[in-house]
Amino acid sequence: MATLKDIARETGFSVTTVSRALNGYFDVSEGTRTKIEQTAKRLGYSPNIIARSLVTKQSKTIGFIVTDLKRESIKDNFMYETLCGVSDTLASTTYEFVVLSTSTAKQKNKTYRQICAERQLDGVVIQGLKIEDPYLIEAMDSDTPCVLIDIPIEGEKAAYVTSNQFESAKQAVKYLRRMGHEKIAYMNGSEHAHVSQIRKKAYEEALRETGVELDPALVVNGDFEEEMARRAALHLLLNRSDVSAFFCASDVMALGVMQAAKELGIQIPKDLSVIGFDNILLSRYITPKLTTISQQPYEMGSAAAEMLIQLIEGHDGERQIELKNELILRESTSNR
Amino acid sequence: MATLKDIARETGFSVTTVSRALNGYFDVSEGTRTKIEQTAKRLGYSPNIIARSLVTKQSKTIGFIVTDLKRESIKDNFMYETLCGVSDTLASTTYEFVVLSTSTAKQKNKTYRQICAERQLDGVVIQGLKIEDPYLIEAMDSDTPCVLIDIPIEGEKAAYVTSNQFESAKQAVKYLRRMGHEKIAYMNGSEHAHVSQIRKKAYEEALRETGVELDPALVVNGDFEEEMARRAALHLLLNRSDVSAFFCASDVMALGVMQAAKELGIQIPKDLSVIGFDNILLSRYITPKLTTISQQPYEMGSAAAEMLIQLIEGHDGERQIELKNELILRESTSNR
DNA sequence: CTGTTAGCGCCTTCAC
């Protein structure tokens, strides 16, 4: 691969001049610039970003840290869509991104600082971390800019993008209330995820505001997994025939609930109304079609990347973005 | 961030010795090694891969070049699953990967060589390129090792992983033949994709071997898109009421075919049998459940990454891997 | 306008 040195030798100019010519500085005469550009082209020169990074301290690469980039999530695709958003936005910049799949366990082996330092990451997009994950704390007082997805924590160099999940979750529960449901169960996701906490709070608040006393027995946990949700729902529905509606913190868990209902001969929506969260692809293909809350993961990824670039380049602008979710009424809900 | 120099200053040794101690060379005394290791730890040292790359010529990063990493493909998830495979395999190595989303158009702006050179990529996994894409030719006579997914071309530094699609496609068509179908239409994908060509060839060969004359009018093109497939199928089915079966080069296109049939009041499988390709998640959720051919994208990604590491590190081993597909019989096919 | 000098953080001879 041709280097600046090669071009310098060919053209007779110094490496410095060649560098400046190729980087569009104005203190090079038109003549030498064209000459240098031509031989650069002839030699198939292309700058070594690695070498450049070493001196400029900018690697032009950002990290996309995700928890458990796993095949199972083809059902929700949340990760994939945010990744597409990030990728598309970055495509029009000079930045590239490395995918860093992590887990709570892995975070003990390599610190966040190390990850950033090793490759001199210019910035980081974080997705799917648990609230007590080491990386989250580290990220907050790190010098490398970062944008959190769905975890609303602000920091000196940290921004976040989230959605109005609280309001939309409340809206879903209140919708069930208006339909006459009173014994509304809630299928929560992993307790360690911020989104779980907030959705649960929304559920509780919606009930309170509509005059329903909270019944802790109606709150179960499916850890965002279909099978866990199925079992939890099975258990609950078996013991509590008074439950007439189920609000789930994710569509995948709603799938589990529907399966459990089917096994028990409970008809949806006649005997049980179900609302999910995410508006996954499957939700409109299953029977009955699932009433759910749509999110905009692609837009989240894309907004995150945009904010990150702003942070990296020191511009000021939005530090928090809240995207709008929407309650999508379909066939899995009906009057009590 | 602490550097070797910092550790050298602290311990009193030279940078050279510190480097050797930390890299496990044996020509350092036990005492100095432990001392150096301790202060390295204390200072939170972690090597600067960028700087190291510059001298070792190994960036420890591989490129994952994909065509059109786009949100639409949440329906097939092929890309995502291979990505997971690559990610998981790389997780146990010291390599990281950058996602490089490209397109035929983009390939004119930046050459494959440049992409590899700029970041000194140690190797590349290529997925989804069209057969006349510039990158494909360039990759073949490039010095950086690469592994192709689903494009069986071998090269000095190139390996590939694919599946027995030819056989499995033939199997599918022959299955339709055994069910008594004679007028079997074929919905092809993009002509520029290698997989399209091979599946089409399989279709033709299966017909020939079972004594059916080829009818070019029965071969239509949906470009791997649902809507395009829907329209193409609509057109064909409208004009050719003798068609009793449809073999599709992808499940997504099969979805389009099923939609077209529905619009025309054609019952599946009573009036029309449909077979897809990919075994996407949706295929077993729709009604009727789609008969299809399953692939193993995750395993492809994972195998590709493994082979790539072998190539990079100069070990010899398999250069071609063929994974097994499987015909999955469900509800969209029946006797003529 | 152009060249010289210096250095980014690291590794690899080659001496001692």
Place this chain on the structure above:
DNA sequence: GTGAAGGCGCTAACAG
């Protein structure tokens, strides 16, 4: 066993 010197490819002062 340890250190000095040199260089990877590039950019950033600083002179001229």
